[in-house]
Structures are given as structure tokens and as C-alpha cells.
Amino acid sequence: MSASSISSPWWDRTVLLAMAVVLAVLPFTTSGYVLYVVNLLMVFTVLALGMHLVIGETGQFALSHAAFFGIGIYTAGLINNQWQPPFLVSILAGAVLSAVLGWVIGLLALRMRDIYLALATFAFGEAMQWVFLNWERVTNGSNGLQMKPASLGGYQLMNDLQAYPFVVTIAALMLWLTVALSRSRLGSSFRAVRESDVAAIAMGVNTRVVKVTAFVLSAAFAGVAGGMYTLFTSFIHPESLGFQTTILILTMVVVGGLGSVRGAVAGAIVFGLVSELLRQAPSYQEIIYGGILMLFMMFLPKGMASLFAARRKQQRAASVAVMEKQA
Template sequence: MKFMTPDRWALTAAALLLLVLPFAVSGYVLYVVNLLMVFVVLALGMHVVIGEAGQFALSHTAFYGIGIFTAGLINTHWHPPFIVSILAGGLLSGVLGYVIGLLALRMRDIYLALATFAFGEAMQWVFLNWEGVTGGSNGMRMEPAELFGYKLTNDLQAYPFVVVLTAGMLWLTIALSRSQYGSSLRALRESDVAAMAMGINVKAMKQSAFAVSAAFAGIAGGMYTLFTSFIHPESLGFQTTIVVLTMVVVGGIGSVRGAVAGAIAFGLLSELLRQALSIQELIFGVILMGFMMFKPKGLFADRKQRVGRKAAQGAHS
């Protein structure tokens, strides 16, 4: 008789919780859950480029913002089914991510991090100053997302769609990780030279990792427009990148379950500290530095290694 694995138990419990949640909680709690789902997709996107491909990129929030503004503008001016606007935001972000991936062909490590950081800062400047499109420092009000004429005007109405989209992106991440493509990304992460010797097109894989990661961020931005009607560029700064990076690093670089757990834990912490931004920056900075120094593989990566060691010991006993 086969028993369910801990991961399957966790997925089953999470599915049951998400199923009953709308009947048991208030609108604000649903807003927080919707926001956590967006963070999960953001963390999964960063997991692809950093955890799977080993490319240290700090431009994630820029693509998230591109997804928000693209989907928001399409919803406001043309009112298509929201899946169209979300896919448009993901596609535009993915194309720009592929272009930014050219940096990875010429830079690595700290130089790549600095270059992608500069791109993220440049995009926030664009968000803040392109007043005709983004509203500039006044922010942008967006029309509710629609599905065949049905408008999503509150968190409860958006909730099932956000959950389904998040589940789809999680499934896609796991499928990519278990595929030949995921194996090629991990070979690239370990060594460019070894990956090239194995016949892997290193240049194409690096650019595709940036494109997929950026598309995830763009889709997360589109999901955000399902339950909010306003966006301010100040929320799309480097601080958001640090929050998402903390989720991935603390959860465990290279671990899908770590990215999900980190997104939920630090998404909640970020919401709790929303009224104290200066303290939030300090806390996340200390946590990130502490894990980078003393536990760089994160929580769930170590768990995976412990499980592997126990299985090996059991096989030898």
C-alpha cells in the first residue's frame, strides 16, 4: 500500500484550505491571500533564473511592473477577457527579459547583478516619469478586469481566478524543473564549460531562463490587476526585489517548495510591516544577510539533502 508523500499531503491540505477560505474569512483576508498568490508566482519566476539557471538577476520587479501596467492599460482601454491582458503582460515581459538576457552572455556574478539592478532602477524611473502612460508620481487607476462582460470588482470575485492561475504557474514550474529543459538549466548553473561539453547551447539557455523568469513576473503583474484598481510606481522599486529575493534565498535556492514557502512566509511579514517601511527594509536586509552568510542553501534545500542522506543510510543498513 502506498502512502501519500509529505509534499502531496501539503498540497492536499493547501487545496482544501483554499477551497473553504472564501466562506470563512473577510474581504481583507482574501486580499492578503490574493497578494500571497501573486508573491508565489513572482518567487517561482525568480526561482527559474536564480535557482535553476544560476543567473543572479535583480530586475524582477521591473518585469512585474511591466506586467501590471500592460494588463492595466489593456483592461482600461479595450476591456478584453482578462486572460488576454495577463498573457500580453507576460509576453511583453518575456520578450524584454530575453533581450536583457544578452547581458548574461557577457557578464556573470556581481557584474550581472549590478547590470540587472541598473535596468530595474531605470524602469522604475520610467514608471515614475512617463506620466502619459503610467500616471507618474500620481499613480494609475485601472478599470476592473473583465471576463466576457463580467467585471471583477472585489477580492472575492477575483479569488478563484487568482488561485487557479497560481496553481497553473506552480504546475508549469514543476514540469519545467522535471523536464530536459530543467536539467539543462541546472547543468548551466553548475558550470558553463561542463554544460557546453554536454552539448547544451549555453547562450540560448541563459536567454531563455531570463525570458521565462520575466514572463512569470509579467503574469504575476497581470494577476495583481485582478483584485486592485490602483498602482503607484513607488511600490515597484528595489525593495520589492529584495523581498522576493529573500523569499527564494531563505526558502532554499533551487527548491520549488522553498520558493512557495518563502513567498507565503515573507509575503505575510511584508504585509504586517506595511506601515513601517523603514523597519521592513532593515528586517529583510538582516534576514537576507544572515542566511547568505550562515545558511546560504536555505531551509528547504537543506531538508532535501537530509532526506537524501537518510535514504542513503537506509539503503546501506
């Protein structure tokens, strides 16, 4: 067995192919509830990828993701209720508005780091939830917002099955975009800023532009996730967009593995399922997520992605030893 036969790209392609087959077969073999859960996992995946860009890639500890998610939901839902354009227009509008607000927050956050940045973005998230709860003329406040079915070319998405192919396609596109960004020059700049601002400046990286760009992209991802959510749900309540949602997304990224696209996706799937299992115990969710975060930070700080990396490293070492013996 050669080292190339167990390389990461081969493994990635195999996993992606297996996931594609499962997702393609799923609508023909499962019930509506399962499809709802899968749709929800796709939304969580896009949310986790967005937080991965700002925290995992750039090292900016922002806690405003649930707010941008809510902006995407309310923007897409309100536009659809009022004019019922093709849902791609509604999703794009939510992503653009989230990106603009992300740009503003990014500019304000340039002077802050670490805990100060976390507190500032947390305050923005709490302020936005207050807006969702109290701007009754627009959001319907604590009564929640009822949303009309999304449509595309006269075709209305009335249930989870009809929304499923569009949700999965958008999630796949956002995953592709994340990988492309990670491998691009911008992704290298993100990681340079994460490691050291001083070193990044010495390398010619404009750290201000890079940090703001990370905030804008992360917010846009959250806005897209919010628009995706409106494709298969007809109701949103502000209480579901609070700090608990931020902690859930943060747990996905940290436990999955900071700085790892694979880890963000794995964390979104695993903890998306966990959140669904804990739906009947909402009072204990934050405690459970906090406990999981503490355990991983203590015993596996690099997250689940480090387990896969260690396994691949062992396999490569074993293959090299076999090749040396054969030589």
C-alpha cells in the same frame, strides 16, 4: 514502515492536497482582507517561481524582477482601461511584453556574470522605475494609475472574493508549469549551466540559448504576476515597484532555498506575510530583509528547504534501520 511510505512524492502530494482543501474552504470562512492577503501571496508565489527559474535553476544573478512585474501590471492595467478585453488577454499581453524585454536583457547579459550581471539588471530595474514615474502620459507618473475592474465574459471582478478563484487557479497553473520545466530536459540544461558553463558545453548544451530562455521565462512569470495583481487591486504606484520589491522577492527565493521549487513557494508565503506585517513600518523593511538574508547566508545557506530535506533524510535512514533489524 517502509522507505517508500515517507518518500518525497507522498509528502508533496499530502501538502498539496492540504493546501487545496484550505484554499477551497477559505472564501466561505474568512473576511475580505484575508482573501486580499491570500491573493497577494499567490502573486508573490508566481514572482518567486519566476526568480527561481533564473537564479535558482540557472544561476544567473538577475535583479530586474520588479521591473518586469511592473511592466506586467501597467500593460494589463492600461489595456484593460482602454479596451476592457477579457482579463486573460491583458495578462497574456503583459507576459509577452515582459518576455520580449527579458529576451533583450538576456542577450545583453550573455557577456556578463556574477556581480556585473547583478549590477546591469539592477540598472535596468531602476531605469524602468524611472519610466514608470516620469512617463506621465501613459503611467500617470507619481500620481499612480487608477485601474478599472477586470472582466471576463461580461463578469466584472469588483472585489477580492470575485478575483480569488482566478488568482488561485493561475498561481496553481504557474506552479505546475514550474515543476514541469524543472523535470524536463530544459530544466536539466538550466542546472547544468548553473553548475558549470564549461561542463554544460561539453555535454552538448547550448549555454547561450539556455541562459536567454531562462531570462525570457523568468520575465514572463513576472509579467503574469503583474497581470494577476490587476485582478484584485484598482491602483498602482511606481514607488511600490522599486528595489525594495526586488529585495523582498530575492529574500523569498534565497531564504526559501536556492534551486528548490518548494523553497520558493515557502519563502513567498512566509515573507509575503512578513511584508504585510511590516506594512506599517516601511522605513525598516529593507533593513529587516537584509538582516534576514545575512543571517540565513551565515547559518543556513541552503535556506528553509534544507531543513525539510534533512528531516526527510533522517526519516529515510530511520526507516532503513528498522527494516534491517526486522530482516
